[in-house]
Amino acid sequence: MGQGIDCHSHSEFSPDGKDSVAAMCDRALELGVSVYGLSDHCEIDYYEVQSYEKRLQKSWAAMRQQKERFADKKMKLLAGVEIGQTLKNPVLAAKVAAQAPDFVLLSLHRTRNIADFSFLDYTTQYASPESRKALLDTYYSELLEMACESDYDILAHLSYPLRYMSHLGVTIDEQAELIDEILRTLVRRGKALEINTSGLRAKDGFTMPDYSIVCRFHKLGGEFLSIGSDAHCAAHLGVGLQTACEMAEKAGFRFLTYFEKRQAQPLALSK
Ligand SMILES: [Zn+2]
Numbered sequence: 297m298g299q300g301i302d303c304h305s306h307s308e309f310s311p312d313g314k315d316s317v318a319a320m321c322d323r324a325l326e327l328g329v330s331v332y333g334l335s336d337h338c339e340i341d342y343y344e345v346q347s348y349e350k351r352l353q354k355s356w357a358a359m360r361q362q363k364e365r366f367a368d369k370k371m372k373l374l375a376g377v378e379i380g381q382t383l384k385n386p387v388l389a390a391k392v393a394a395q396a397p398d399f400v401l402l403s404l405h406r407t408r409n410i411a412d413f414s415f416l417d418y419t420t421q422y423a424s425p426e427s428r429k430a431l432l433d434t435y436y437s438e439l440l441e442m443a444c445e446s447d448y449d450i451l452a453h454l455s456y457p458l459r460y461m462s463h464l465g466v467t468i469d470e471q472a473e474l475i476d477e478i479l480r481t482l483v484r485r486g487k488a489l490e491i492n493t494s495g496l497r498a499k500d501g502f503t504m505p506d507y508s509i510v511c512r513f514h515k516l517g518g519e520f521l522s523i524g525s526d527a528h529c530a531a532h533l534g535v536g537l538q539t540a541c542e543m544a545e546k547a548g549f550r551f552l553t554y555f556e557k558r559q560a561q562p563l564a565l566s567k
């Protein structure tokens with residue numbers, strides 16, 4: 297790889313993460329990425345129940361140690377957080393974002409009154425095209441609200457619902473206007489769009505979002521683009537990053553962007 301960034305990953309301090317922070321950093325160095333960012337979860341709607349305050353303190357403390365251990369290495373280490381469902385408690389979400397050492401990913405895994413996409417029943421409740429359209433309209437309206445109002449640096453996995461609905465033939469074409477509004481918001485507020493490569497681990501997989509939306513972002517004036525594997529274990533780090541780099545170049549981007557101490561920094565996209 298030699299180039300590229302992976303600014304979306306989870307350690308054992310995320311409820312669904314597997315490996316230690318040290319193991320994640322070792323693997324990132326082995327892969328040769330230029331910038332590696334750890335972004336353990338902080339689901340605002342489960343903040344107390346899943347003890348995110350403690351988890352994040354541990355995650356960031358572990359990254360401080362790793363930054364010392366890797367001080368003489370070429371790879372840059374960044375400590376971040378993936379904040380989900382900020383609208384559930386905007387004040388708390390802003391407080392968490394303000395504490396993040398380097399960067400904040402913004403995520404929507406479930407809309408305000410509907411369960412996570414992974415738990416929805418697409419054979420009954422969400423079987424009809426109308427119910428699916430309504431679900432996606434709600435999702436993108438909320439995501440737009442979050443993109444406008446929250447404190448963050450990178451918008452994560454813009455086409456997240458497709459992870460669970462794409463095999464049903466569902467697209468997000470009907471939400472194109474809302475998605476354009478979200479992309480324009482990123483441009484206006486100086487935020488980055490993420491190419492999430494986790495889908496590429498599967499056969500016939502796809503990035504989130506796909507190439508057409510990355511191109512659209514560029515056309516609308518987008519300059520800041522991030523890449524993340526969304527790895528929840530060391531073995532998944534870096535998967536698909538090369539593909540994402542090529543996609544970024546093809547869409548017209550000349551550099552990737554990472555955030556250090558919440559400041560955007562460019563990394564040239566060159567072979
Ligand atoms: Zn996520």
Ligand SMILES: [Zn+2]
Pocket residue numbers: 304305306378526
């Ligand atoms: Zn994630």
